[in-house]
Amino acid sequence: MSDEAREAVGDYRFGFHDPENATIRFDKGLSEQVVRDISALKNEPEWMTDLRVKAYHHFEKREMPSWGNCSELENIDFDNVTYFLRSSDATEKDWDDVPDDIKNTFDRLGIPEAEQKWLGGVTAQYESEAVYHSVREDLEEQGVLFLDMDSGLKEHPELVKKFFGSVIPHTDNKFAALNTAVWSGGSFIYVPKNVEVEMPVQAYFRINAKNMGQFERTLIIVDEGSTLHYVEGCTAPTYSTDSLHSAVVELIAMKGAKIRYSTIQNWSANVYNLVTKRGVAHENAVIEWVDGNIGSKLTMKYPAVLLKGEGAHAEVISVAYAGAGQHQDAGAKVHHLAPNTTSSILSKSISKNGGRSSYRGILQVTPRAHGCRSKVVCDALMLDSESRSDTYPTMEVGNSTADLEHEASVSKVSGDQLFYLMSRGFSEEEAMGLIVNGFFEPFTRELPMEYAVELNKLLELEMEGSIG
Amino acid sequence: MSDEILRVENLHVSVDDTRILNGLNLTINRGEIHVVMGRNGAGKSTLASVIMGHPAFEVTEGAIFYMGTNIEEMSVFERARAGMFLSFQYPAVIPGVQVGTFLKKSVQSVRDEELKGRAFRKELNAAMATLEMQKSVLSRYVNDGFSGGEKKRLEILQMLLLKPTLALLDETDSGLDIDALRIVAKGINSVAPEAGCLIITHYQRLLDHVEPHFVHVIIDGVIAESGGPELALKLEKQGYEWLENPAEA
Ligand SMILES: Nc1ncnc2c1ncn2[C@@H]1O[C@H](COP(=O)(O)OP(=O)(O)OP(=O)(O)O)[C@@H](O)[C@H]1O
Numbered sequence: 001m002s003d004e005a006r007e008a009v010g011d012y013r014f015g016f017h018d019p020e021n022a023t024i025r026f027d028k029g030l031s032e033q034v035v036r037d038i039s040a041l042k043n044e045p046e047w048m049t050d051l052r053v054k055a056y057h058h059f060e061k062r063e064m065p066s067w068g069n070c071s072e073l074e075n076i077d078f079d080n081v082t083y084f085l086r087s088s089d090a091t092e093k094d095w096d097d098v099p100d101d102i103k104n105t106f107d108r109l110g111i112p113e114a115e116q117k118w119l120g121g122v123t124a125q126y127e128s129e130a131v132y133h134s135v136r137e138d139l140e141e142q143g144v145l146f147l148d149m150d151s152g153l154k155e156h157p158e159l160v161k162k163f164f165g166s167v168i169p170h171t172d173n174k175f176a177a178l179n180t181a182v183w184s185g186g187s188f189i190y191v192p193k194n195v196e197v198e199m200p201v202q203a204y205f206r207i208n209a210k211n212m213g214q215f216e217r218t219l220i221i222v223d224e225g226s227t228l229h230y231v232e233g234c235t236a237p238t239y240s241t242d243s244l245h246s247a248v249v250e251l252i253a254m255k256g257a258k259i260r261y262s263t264i265q266n267w268s269a270n271v272y273n274l275v276t277k278r279g280v281a282h283e284n285a286v287i288e289w290v291d292g293n294i295g296s297k298l299t300m301k302y303p304a305v306l307l308k309g310e311g312a313h314a315e316v317i318s319v320a321y322a323g324a325g326q327h328q329d330a331g332a333k334v335h336h337l338a339p340n341t342t343s344s345i346l347s348k349s350i351s352k353n354g355g356r357s358s359y360r361g362i363l364q365v366t367p368r369a370h371g372c373r374s375k376v377v378c379d380a381l382m383l384d385s386e387s388r389s390d391t392y393p394t395m396e397v398g399n400s401t402a403d404l405e406h407e408a409s410v411s412k413v414s415g416d417q418l419f420y421l422m423s424r425g426f427s428e429e430e431a432m433g434l435i436v437n438g439f440f441e442p443f444t445r446e447l448p449m450e451y452a453v454e455l456n457k458l459l460e461l462e463m464e465g466s467i468g
Numbered sequence: 469m470s471d472e473i474l475r476v477e478n479l480h481v482s483v484d485d486t487r488i489l490n491g492l493n494l495t496i497n498r499g500e501i502h503v504v505m506g507r508n509g510a511g512k513s514t515l516a517s518v519i520m521g522h523p524a525f526e527v528t529e530g531a532i533f534y535m536g537t538n539i540e541e542m543s544v545f546e547r548a549r550a551g552m553f554l555s556f557q558y559p560a561v562i563p564g565v566q567v568g569t570f571l572k573k574s575v576q577s578v579r580d581e582e583l584k585g586r587a588f589r590k591e592l593n594a595a596m597a598t599l600e601m602q603k604s605v606l607s608r609y610v611n612d613g614f615s616g617g618e619k620k621r622l623e624i625l626q627m628l629l630l631k632p633t634l635a636l637l638d639e640t641d642s643g644l645d646i647d648a649l650r651i652v653a654k655g656i657n658s659v660a661p662e663a664g665c666l667i668i669t670h671y672q673r674l675l676d677h678v679e680p681h682f683v684h685v686i687i688d689g690v691i692a693e694s695g696g697p698e699l700a701l702k703l704e705k706q707g708y709e710w711l712e713n714p715a716e717a
C-alpha cells in the first residue's frame with residue numbers, strides 16, 4: 001500500500017487498496033465525451049448511450065439534494081473522480097505486500113485465506129468462482145438469469161430496456177442521474193414465474209465481483225409467485241481511492257413475488273456513499289430491505305418501497321454505525337399507494353467517538369390506499385457524550401383509515417450494564433462489544449450465518465482500543 | 469493465613485462525598501459462610517460492590533485483601549477472573565444478548581480458555597438441572613423481561629458455572645418463591661465448602677437452608693454486632709433497635 005493511499009484512508013485501520021490495479025482508467029472528471037466513451041467501450045446499444053447522455057445533462061443542471069448532510073455534500077469534488085475503471089484480470093499482486101493489520105483483520109473476522117486474498121485484490125477467487133458456477137448452473141436449470149449488469153444488457157437487451165430506470169428514473173435525484181450516466185457493473189437478475197430460489201444468491205460469487213465499481217447498477221426482476229434472497233457486500237473493509245460511491249438498485253416484485261435484498265457495507269472513512277435503492281411491490285408482493293452501513297465519511301441511503309398493488313408488504317431493517325468523523329444518514333421510505341398494504345420499518349444506529357447517525361424516513365399513505373398499516377421503530381444507542389443522533393421522520397397520510405405507529409428511543413450504555421458484564425469477566429471493550437452486538441441483534445439475526453458472525457466480530461474489533 | 473480468602477480492613481467508602489462505610493472490618497476464610505444484615509440503606513450492597521471493584525465508590529481509607537493481596541489496583545473484570553463473584557441485588561438487563569452465548573463467553577473469559585462446545589454444554593445442562601431451570605432460558609436475552617425470581621436463579625446459575633473462590637450474594641433470596649429458595653440454597657451449598665461466602669439478606673428464611681458460620685450487622689457504616697446463627701433469629705424477632713440504642717435494651 002502506498003503512502004498516498006494510506007494518507008487517503010487516514011487512520012482507518014482496515015481499509016486498503018492498490019491504486020495501480022487497473023488497465024483502463026479514464027482521466028478524472030466528467031463530460032459528455034467521457035460518458036459516450038464509457039458506452040462505446042462497452043459496445044452498448046444506442047438507446048443506452050442516449051440514456052446515459054440524457055442523464056449526464058440532467059446531472060449537470062440538477063441541484064444537490066436539500067436533505068441529508070448538505071454542507072458535507074458540497075465538499076464532493078466531481079472533477080476529482082475517475083468515472084470508469086476496469087481492473088485487469090491478469091493483475092496478480094503479492095499477498096506479502098498486504099499490510100499485516102489488514103491480514104489480521106481478515107483473520108480475526110474468520111475469513112478463510114483464499115477469500116482473504118481475493119478481498120485483498122491479490123488473486124481472483126478461484127474457489128468462489130467454482131462455487132459460483134455450480135450455483136449458476138442450478139439457477140440456470142430453473143430459468144433464472146444471474147449476470148453482471150453489463151452482460152445482462154448484452155444478452156437480454158429487451159428485458160433490460162423494459163425495466164432499467166423504470167423504478168428509479170435518471171431524473172429522480174442528482175446521484176441517480178450520475179449513476180445512470182456512468183454506471184458500470186452491478187447485478188442483473190431475472191427470476192421467472194413460480195420459482196423459489198432457495199439459497200441466498202450472493203454477489204460474492206459473481207465473476208465480476210472484484211470489479212465492484214463505484215457506480216454499480218443493479219436490476220432485479222422477480223416474476224409472479226417467485227422468491228429471491230439476494231445478498232451483497234461484505235463486512236470486510238472496502239477501500240476505494242475514489243471517494244465517491246453512488247449505486248442504484250432497482251427491484252421489481254411482480255404479483256405474489258417476494259424479494260429480500262440484504263447488504264452489509266463497510267467503507268473506508270474517505271468515502272461518500274450515496275445510494276438510491278427502491279423497489280416496486282405489485283399485488284400481494286413482499287419486498288424486504290436488510291441494510292447495514294458501517295464506515296464511510298457520509299452515507300445517505302434510504303431504501304424505499306412503492307407498495308403499488310393491493311395487499312403488498314414492505315419491510316426495512318437497517319443498522320448504521322458511525323465512528324469518528326462519520327455521518328450515517330440512513331432510513332427508509334415506504335409509499336402506500338394501494339389499499340390494504342402493510343409495512344414495517346426498524347432502524348438501529350450506534351454513534352461513537354463523535355460519530356453522527358440520523359434516521360430519515362418517509363411514510364406516505366395516498367388517499368386511495370385505505371386499510372393500510374405501518375409500524376416504524378427507530379432506536380439509537382450512543383456510546384459516549386460527544387456523539388450525536390437525530391431522527392427526521394416524515395409522515396404524509398392522506399387516508400384516515402391508516403393504522404400507523406411510530407416509536408423512537410435514544411439510549412446510552414449504562415454504568416450498571418458495564419459493571420454487571422465486567423463482574424462476569426469481560427473487559428470494558430468486550431462488555432461494549434456485547435452490548436453493541438446485542439443492540440444490533442434484531443438486524444444480525446436476519447443475515448445469513450456467516451455474515452452475522454463476521455458482523456459481530458467486526459463490531460467487537462471496533463470496540464477495541466477505543467476506551468480509556 | 470493459609471485459608472484466608474477475604475480481609476476487609478478499616479474500610480471507609482464514600483460516593484459523591486457521602487460517607488457510607490466508616491471503618492468496616494471483616495475476614496472470611498475458605499469454607500466459611502458469613503451473613504451480613506442491616507437496615508435498608510445501611511451500606512450492604514455498597515460493601516459488596518466495593519469488594520467487586522465498582523468504580524463509582526471511592527475507598528477513602530483502609531484496604532481490601534483477596535487471597536492475601538491488596539486488590540486496590542485490580543479492575544472489576546480482573547477480580548472476576550481471579551475468582552470473585554457477585555450475585556446482584558438488581559441484575560442488569562442486556563438486550564439482544566442470548567443467555568447461552570453470554571454464559572459461554574463469560575465462563576471462557578473467567579477461565580481464560582477456549583471452551584469445547586460439547587463439554588460446556590454438558591456442564592451447563594448439569595448446572596441447570598441442579599437449579600431446575602428450563603432450557604428455553606438459554607435463547608432469551610440476559611435478564612430481559614425476566615421475573616425477579618428468574619433473575620436470581622440466573623445469577624446462581626452463573627455462580628455454579630464460574631465456580632468462584634469468593635461468592636458475594638446480595639439479597640439473592642429476595643423475590644424467590646418457597647421452592648426457588650430451596651433450589652437456590654442447594655446451589656449455594658454446592659459451592660460453599662470450597663469458597664468463602666458473603667450472603668446479604670434481610671430474612672432468616674434462607675438461613676433455614678444455608679447454615680451460616682457468622683452473622684454480622686452493619687450499623688453506621690461499621691459491623692456493630694457479630695455472632696452465630698442465633699443472631700439472625702434474634703434480629704428476625706426483635707429488629708435492629710436494640711442494637712442501635714443499647715442503653716434501652
Ligand atoms: N451511586 C450512589 N450515589 C449516591 N448514593 C448512593 C449510591 N449508592 C448507594 N448510595 C447510598 O448509600 C447508602 C447505602 O446504600 P446500599 O445500596 O449499600 O444499601 P443497602 O444496605 O444495600 O440497602 P438495601 O437493604 O435497601 O438493599 C444509601 O443511602 C444509598 O442511597
Ligand SMILES: [Mg+2]
Nearest residue numbers: 512513514557
Ligand atoms: Mg442492597
